[in-house]
Amino acid sequence: MSSxxxxxxxxxxxxxxxxxxxxxxxxxxLSVTGLLLNHIVDLxxxxxxxxxxWILKRYHQLPEGxxxxxxxxxxxxxxxxGALYLDxxxxxxxxxxxxxxxxxxxxxxxxxxxxxxxxxxxxxxEIELDELSxxxxxxxxxxxxxxVLLVKSDSGWSSFSDDFLLFEEWNDSAEAVTFNLLNxxxxxxxxxxxxxxxxxxxxxxIGDAHSGKLFGWPGWLITDLTALGAIxxxxxGLRLFPKRKS
Amino acid sequence: MxxxxxxxxxxxxxxxxxxxTAFLLCGGSAFSATRVYQKPSDFVKSALGALPPTQALKLTxxxxxxxxxxxxxRYKTTTIRYWTRNGKTAYILEEIxxxxxxxxxxxxxxxxxxxxxxxxxxxxxxxxxxxxxFTKQFNGVSVKSDSQLSRNPRNIAGATLSVRAxxxxxxxxxxxxxxx
Numbered sequence: 243m244s245s246x247x248x249x250x251x252x253x254x255x256x257x258x259x260x261x262x263x264x265x266x267x268x269x270x271x272l273s274v275t276g277l278l279l280n281h282i283v284d285l286x287x288x289x290x291x292x293x294x295x296w297i298l299k300r301y302h303q304l305p306e307g308x309x310x311x312x313x314x315x316x317x318x319x320x321x322x323x324g325a326l327y328l329d330x331x332x333x334x335x336x337x338x339x340x341x342x343x344x345x346x347x348x349x350x351x352x353x354x355x356x357x358x359x360x361x362x363x364x365x366x367x368e369i370e371l372d373e374l375s376x377x378x379x380x381x382x383x384x385x386x387x388x389x390v391l392l393v394k395s396d397s398g399w400s401s402f403s404d405d406f407l408l409f410e411e412w413n414d415s416a417e418a419v420t421f422n423l424l425n426x427x428x429x430x431x432x433x434x435x436x437x438x439x440x441x442x443x444x445x446x447x448i449g450d451a452h453s454g455k456l457f458g459w460p461g462w463l464i465t466d467l468t469a470l471g472a473i474x475x476x477x478x479g480l481r482l483f484p485k486r487k488s
Numbered sequence: 489m490x491x492x493x494x495x496x497x498x499x500x501x502x503x504x505x506x507x508x509t510a511f512l513l514c515g516g517s518a519f520s521a522t523r524v525y526q527k528p529s530d531f532v533k534s535a536l537g538a539l540p541p542t543q544a545l546k547l548t549x550x551x552x553x554x555x556x557x558x559x560x561x562r563y564k565t566t567t568i569r570y571w572t573r574n575g576k577t578a579y580i581l582e583e584i585x586x587x588x589x590x591x592x593x594x595x596x597x598x599x600x601x602x603x604x605x606x607x608x609x610x611x612x613x614x615x616x617x618x619x620x621x622f623t624k625q626f627n628g629v630s631v632k633s634d635s636q637l638s639r640n641p642r643n644i645a646g647a648t649l650s651v652r653a654x655x656x657x658x659x660x661x662x663x664x665x666x667x668x
Binding site: 334335336362366367368369370372373374375405407408442443446449455 | 527528529532539541542543544562564565566567569571580582584586587589612613
């Protein structure tokens with residue numbers, strides 16, 4: 243029959259062995275991503291970007307569901323899963339649920355439920371109007387009458403001045419522009435344009451891979467368990483360290 | 489009766505199988521981190537005491553170039569709105585921290601920043617810049633002849649890019665004030 247210290251050593255060795263096995267891959271993962279993070283500038287990874295589809299999906303950079311599209315000033319304005327696209331090009335810094343798009347003189351006006359963006363001929367956003375410059379939110383529709391921008395909200399239709407800074411109640415009738423359904427070919431073109439135009443900074447992806455966030459809550463859990471495992475492995479290793487008495 | 493080591497090994501295997509399955513099957517994500525600290529209209533009201541009519545600065549090509557030099561890239565719009573009352577002006581400005589825009593309210597009086605507030609923070613990291621303890625460092629700051637701030641804020645470890653973004657916005661607000 244084995245003595246008590248021998249039995250304790252055997253149990254400790256058993257746990258050390260199995261815990262080491264399970265923690266090996268996550269510990270390697272943490273070590274490699276940690277090293278990359280620490281030397282991200284030296285390795286020149288800080289200005290690299292990744293556009294792998296699964297990574298873009300993890301960061302919600304690829305839209306889900308069906309797009310809503312409007313044609314205005316011979317341009318295709320699409321709203322898809324909260325992001326906005328002009329002829330398939332992502333509109334950075336302007337997002338929301340698309341309500342409509344109209345051409346007002348030489349400007350393209352894109353309205354979401356929360357804001358209105360006015361774009362000039364070179365696709366630069368001239369001005370963005372938010373709750374500070376709109377009659378009421380959410381916006382329900384957009385239209386043009388007599389070369390004037392009209393927006394519809396709970397308070398009815400409002401017309402805007404030429405510089406879009408002032409608005410007043412519009413008492414005449416108006417009809418909001420309606421969206422166009424895209425055919426399969428247009429939808430495929432839009433999808434490929436969106437995928438090719440999106441990417442994520444590599445250093446952020448590595449950072450999120452290190453913390454486990456890249457993989458959602460299971461990633462967090464595995465990172466936490468690995469950290470706990472490393473602590474337990476250290477304790478068990480220290481207990482096993484003294485030489486066995488002969 | 490099974491030996492205790494065998495039971496432990498079986499339990500470990502089951503536990504491992506559960507976590508690996510959860511890891512592979514689950515599609516959870518945690519990348520949406522938008523925090524709204526204050527509505528822009530509430531900021532303008534609190535900074536100016538009321539909500540005056542909207543005014544706007546339409547930047548010329550030369551002014552857009554000057555703004556690009558301040559920010560390191562073009563500002564998102566070519567016309568910038570502002571609100572003014574009793575000699576004080578409020579701007580709502582946006583700049584990218586790392587990948588997302590930070591919406592910031594800045595009030596300026598007599599060529600000096602009177603108050604700054606982060607209104608909407610969309611990044612997953614660096615939200616420490618939204619704390620009043622950080623933003624109050626900009627109070628009383630003006631711009632020197634070389635377009636630099638008279639006093640730079642202290643950096644925050646882990647929020648370097650957000651600190652830089654707010655510093656750029658402070659310089660932009662003071663530049664816009666000089667154009668009015």
